[in-house]
Amino acid sequence: MPVIDLQDLAAHTPPNTPWFGxxxxxxxxxxxxxxxxxxxxxxxxxxxxxxxTPDAERLFAMMDERRASALVIGLPVNMDGSEGPRAQSARAFARNLERLRPVICAFWDERLSTAGVERFLIEELDLTRKRRAGVVDRTAAAWILQGALDRLRG
Structure with missing residues (x-):
């Protein structure tokens, strides 16, 4: 299945299944x-x-283990809304996943997600640079996914 609009994601996935970000x-x-x-x-x-391919297989194994039905991929658009090389890379990642296995994907604008997560980890949790390095990527993924979930709830 090709990449679909976030608003249509729930209609294309079974109910009561998690999504990955x-x-x-x-x-x-x-x-x-x-x-x-x-x-x-x-x-x-x-x-x-x-x-x-090994990275994708690891991701698919994690999805299978949790019975996840879709991916919400952060789309790093520029501050003016245009898409640069990083956004093109994210789109290529989704296309390449589809070549290995059918997967339902949607994109979510991730502008400033990593910066927001870094600020949260510093100001709220007072994590050192070393501790932040170990959690920032997966926390940014949660930030992206939570933003998409909140948007869909209105």
Missing amino acids: LDLGETTIGVAASDATRMIASPLQTIRKTKF
Whole structure:
């Protein structure tokens, strides 16, 4: 199935199945999961990028384990709303996943998600730089997924 509009995601997925959120970085993929009711997103794991196929297989295994029915992928658009190389890379990631296995995907504007997460981890949790490095990607994925879930609830 091709990438679909976020508003149509629920109609294309079975009820009571979680969704995954992804924050695609240059060297890592932050992964988050929602609960089955799609109310709360939680950080799950960070995948260190190696090669695309093994990374995708690891992601698919995590989805299968949790019976996740869709992916919400952070789309890093520019502040003016245009799409640059990072957004094109996110779109290519979704296309390449589809070549390996049918997967339902939607994009969510992730502008400033990592910056917001960094600020939260510093100001609210007072985490050191070293501790932040271990959690920022999966927390950004949860931020992305939670934003999409909140948007769908109105």
